[in-house]
Amino acid sequence: MSAEAASPGVPVRKRSRPRIDLRRLGRVALLGPVSRGRLPDAIGHVAEAHRAHHPDADLSVLSRAYVLAESSHRGQMRKSGEPYITHPLAVTLILAELGAETTTLTASLLHDTVEDTEVTLDQVREEFGEEVSYLVDGVTKLEKVDYGDAAEPETFRKMLVATGNDVRVMSIKLADRLHNMRTLGVMRPEKQARIAKVTRDVLIPLAERLGVQALKTELEDLVFAILRPEEYAHTQTLIAESESGQSPLDTIAQNVRGTLREAGITAEVLIRPRHFVSVHRVRMKRGELRGTDFGRLLVLVGEDADCYAVLGELHTCFTPVISEFKDFVAAPKFNLYQSLHTAVVGPGGAVAEVLIRTHRMHKVAEAGVVALGNPYAPDATAPAGDEPADGERADPTRPGWLSRLLDWQESAPDPDTFWSTLRADLAEDREITVFRTDGRTVVLPAGASCVDAAYAQYGDGAHRCIGARVNGRLATLATALGDGDTVQLLLARDTVSGPSREWLDHARTPAARIAIAGWFDAHPEDAASQDAEDARYAPYAEGQAGAETGGDGEVGGLDWPQAHPGRPGTDLRPHDAGDPGGDATECLVTLVAESFGRPRLLADLTEAIATADAAIVSATVEPPSEQRVRHTYTLQLTDVDRLPALVRAMRDVAGVYDVSRA
Numbered sequence: 145m146s147a148e149a150a151s152p153g154v155p156v157r158k159r160s161r162p163r164i165d166l167r168r169l170g171r172v173a174l175l176g177p178v179s180r181g182r183l184p185d186a187i188g189h190v191a192e193a194h195r196a197h198h199p200d201a202d203l204s205v206l207s208r209a210y211v212l213a214e215s216s217h218r219g220q221m222r223k224s225g226e227p228y229i230t231h232p233l234a235v236t237l238i239l240a241e242l243g244a245e246t247t248t249l250t251a252s253l254l255h256d257t258v259e260d261t262e263v264t265l266d267q268v269r270e271e272f273g274e275e276v277s278y279l280v281d282g283v284t285k286l287e288k289v290d291y292g293d294a295a296e297p298e299t300f301r302k303m304l305v306a307t308g309n310d311v312r313v314m315s316i317k318l319a320d321r322l323h324n325m326r327t328l329g330v331m332r333p334e335k336q337a338r339i340a341k342v343t344r345d346v347l348i349p350l351a352e353r354l355g356v357q358a359l360k361t362e363l364e365d366l367v368f369a370i371l372r373p374e375e376y377a378h379t380q381t382l383i384a385e386s387e388s389g390q391s392p393l394d395t396i397a398q399n400v401r402g403t404l405r406e407a408g409i410t411a412e413v414l415i416r417p418r419h420f421v422s423v424h425r426v427r428m429k430r431g432e433l434r435g436t437d438f439g440r441l442l443v444l445v446g447e448d449a450d451c452y453a454v455l456g457e458l459h460t461c462f463t464p465v466i467s468e469f470k471d472f473v474a475a476p477k478f479n480l481y482q483s484l485h486t487a488v489v490g491p492g493g494a495v496a497e498v499l500i501r502t503h504r505m506h507k508v509a510e511a512g513v514v515a516l517g518n519p520y521a522p523d524a525t526a527p528a529g530d531e532p533a534d535g536e537r538a539d540p541t542r543p544g545w546l547s548r549l550l551d552w553q554e555s556a557p558d559p560d561t562f563w564s565t566l567r568a569d570l571a572e573d574r575e576i577t578v579f580r581t582d583g584r585t586v587v588l589p590a591g592a593s594c595v596d597a598a599y600a601q602y603g604d605g606a607h608r609c610i611g612a613r614v615n616g617r618l619a620t621l622a623t624a625l626g627d628g629d630t631v632q633l634l635l636a637r638d639t640v641s642g643p644s645r646e647w648l649d650h651a652r653t654p655a656a657r658i659a660i661a662g663w664f665d666a667h668p669e670d671a672a673s674q675d676a677e678d679a680r681y682a683p684y685a686e687g688q689a690g691a692e693t694g695g696d697g698e699v700g701g702l703d704w705p706q707a708h709p710g711r712p713g714t715d716l717r718p719h720d721a722g723d724p725g726g727d728a729t730e731c732l733v734t735l736v737a738e739s740f741g742r743p744r745l746l747a748d749l750t751e752a753i754a755t756a757d758a759a760i761v762s763a764t765v766e767p768p769s770e771q772r773v774r775h776t777y778t779l780q781l782t783d784v785d786r787l788p789a790l791v792r793a794m795r796d797v798a799g800v801y802d803v804s805r806a
Contacts, residue, residue: 186210186233187253193240194249201246209253209272216261223330231323232256238319242358242511248312251279255316259284282313283320311354311513318351318359325366340370355479355512364421379424383417383438391415392435396490400441400498403461409445409453416442416499436490440497444506448473451484451500458498462488465495473505475627478575478587480516481509576627586631592652594621597631599656606656607663608641610634610799611740618801620740620772622650634740636798641742642667731784732761734806735791737775740799748797749775756790757782776806 187210191203213232220228236252244252250272257263258280265284269277321343328336344367351360369376393415401413417439418426426437443454451473458464468487476482484500507515574590578597586600594614598606598621612619613632625631643660651657739745746765753760761778781787794803 186214186229187236190233190237190240190249193237194244194246197240197243198245205246205250205272206253209250209276212263212271213253213257216257216263220260222327224327228256228260234323234326235316235319238322238359239315239514242319242356242514243507244312244315244511244514247275248279248315248514251276251283251312252316252319254280255283255320279310279312279316282310283316314350314354315356315514318347318354318356318363321347322359322363322366325363328366328370336370340367343367344371351512353479355481355508356510356514357481357512358510361419361421365419368421368424375424376420379420379427382427382433383420383423386433386435386438391438392490392492392494393439393441393496396436396488396494396496397441399462399490400443400458403457404443404454407453407457409450409457411450411454412444414442414444415439434494436494436496440499442506443498443500444503445500446502448502451502454500455484455486458486458488462490464488468497473501480512483509576625576629578625579628579630581630581632588625589652590627592625593650594619594623594625594631594633595647595650595660596653596656597625598633599651599659600653601633602635604659604663605635606633606659607643608636609643610636610641610742611801618772621647634801636742641798644742731781732778733781733787734776734778735794736804736806737777737794737800738802739773739775739797740801741773742799745773745797745799746775749794749800752793752797753777753779753790756793757786758790 187206191206194201194203194206210233214229217228217232222228222231232253232255235255236249239252240249254263254268254272254276258265258268265277265281268280325339325343328339331339343363348360348363348367351357351363365376368379397413397415401411404411404413418437423433423438427433430437445451445454465487468485470485473482473484482501482505485497486500487495487497489495501509575587576590576592577585577587579585580601586597588596588600594612595606595609597612598609602609609621611634612621612623613634614623614625615630642663645660645664647660648657651660737749739749750760750763759780761780763778764776766774766776779790781790791803794800
């Protein structure tokens with residue numbers, strides 16, 4: 145299937161394969177079922193595309209599904225004037241060309257029958273089995289809510305749930321939207337724009353996340369043509385002009401073929417044209433397009449090792465542009481994409497971008513999850529009873545981003561929050577993997593902090609997180625994590641601790657932000673207490689440090705302020721420290737406590753000191769730095785032998801990670 149697209153009535157770029165004549169198919173479809181044992185002519189092209197990917201596929205089930213779909217939709221017409229059966233046929237053809245397996249194609253042919261005809265889900269289950277029935281039901285649920293500003297959030301909430309249970313539901317939905325977008329010209333302009341915006345904001349990012357680049361790029365071009373027609377027309381003109389002469393990519397491609405042939409590397413070197421949106425983005429980035437900007441070289445090889453062999457030859461025989469090199473073979477993208485990216489300088493200084501991948505990598509790059517077949521089929525090579533450790537079905541198509549979406553969508557308090565958060569999360573196009581101390585991994589969006597890691601690992605239990613160690617070193621919760629970091633999260637012992645409002649500034653994931661906001665909504669008294677605490681620290685922020693403290697741990701007649709990240713320091717001294725002399729066994733000692741900032745930290749430390757029978761002579765709390773607080777206490781002990789117990793008591797206070805003598 146071509147990845148190029150155009151708006152209705154606008155000439156399109158030359159395609160490698162002609163598009164099927166849907167009106168002709170409609171006439172064929174109206175002829176009804178054919179004799180038993182013969183595949184209906186109307187889906188002959190679907191069968192041909194399917195067999196190209198699955199030579200041994202049983203086509204009889206497709207024949208039965210077509211007969212049921214055609215007979216139940218007979219008499220129904222699309223707004224374009226075509227028989228309705230042309231729509232499920234076109235959707236199924238899209239999926240067949242991407243390499244979808246037979247079950248997905250069967251469900252695609254039937255995806256509108258339960259919603260728009262008298263066919264019931266029980267009939268589908270009885271005729272085609274539980275799996276097809278489940279897929280049809282999943283797609284049907286996505287279609288039950290009409291498009292509209294208020295309805296969209298709930299539509300896509302259901303879509304996420306359905307996708308999480310079986311990604312093939314989303315595959316059918318994306319192909320369904322693509323065909324609808326291809327025929328959107330029959331609708332009013334305002335409706336075209338509304339559907340195009342939703343496609344741009346949600347469905348295109350989902351197609352990207354699922355790795356279905358062939359669908360994503362055509363959807364992008366269709367949306368571009370509708371929402372920005374003038375820029376689309378200009379881009380189309382530039383592309384047409386570039387095709388009128390010989391491209392400098394032709395010369396570079398010939399040189400690359402010769403280089404690889406001399407090196408004994410079997411490879412296919414193709415020129416891969418950019419689609420409309422891609423050309424437009426390059427023009428916006430560079431201002432003026434070069435002859436090589438209208439396409440890229442694609443080098444296809446047999447084995448992973450051959451990818452690096454090709455890279456070595458190109459970097460040896462051509463001048464490489466090192467800044468353009470990316471290795472997505474060793475480190476695949478979150479959407480299963482694998483490829484080596486580089487750029488080389490050809491004759492006359494022309495710079496060509498080059499993609500290097502195996503044939504299988506190319507199939508997955510184009511079709512994503514669709515190319516993986518049934519992700520839930522049992523693995524014949526796996527030992528009997530070998531189940532995933534977490535009890536879920538092993539599914540390579542359900543990566544971290546999808547699991548995160550499924551987790552937080554259940555907690556989103558209202559449709560507006562869900563909708564805005566969904567769009568923001570889908571805008572993230574990079575992921576990192578961090579390691580827990582038990583060896584398990586947590587997948588997070590790029591730029592995530594220790595706050596995000598805490599909520600990803602502990603859920604609401606992260607409310608009592610007080611700090612972290614990143615790669616063995618103490619770190620604040622605000623610390624941004626990098627790919628491959630090891631994170632150990634430190635939790636307070638008490639179960640009543642709550643988060644800080646400042647965590648919202650560091651949380652990148654919807655799950656963390658929703659959980660933190662939910663805690664404050666459920667604990668308004670704690671929120672008010674934190675706000676009051678901020679106000680109590682205001683005098684110190686204005687340089688009024690030096691408040692007096694009594695031996696009972698009060699400052700200026702008030703309870704000791706709670707230490708908290710981001711608040712100014714205090715220098716607390718007693719009214720009457722008393723004579724430090726006395727019994728010879730008594731002693732003065734100065735201890736420094738290093739801790740993470742949290743509410744009630746100072747109060748808990750003074751309580752621990754008092755419990756250890758030590759008297760505070762003076763105490764200084766330095767201004768917090770990156771959520772870490774340094775306390776210096778001068779203490780009077782009745783017996784020097786009590787010092788080890790005192791140090792242990794202070795270290796046992798939640799948030800304190802070190803106590804030492806000054």
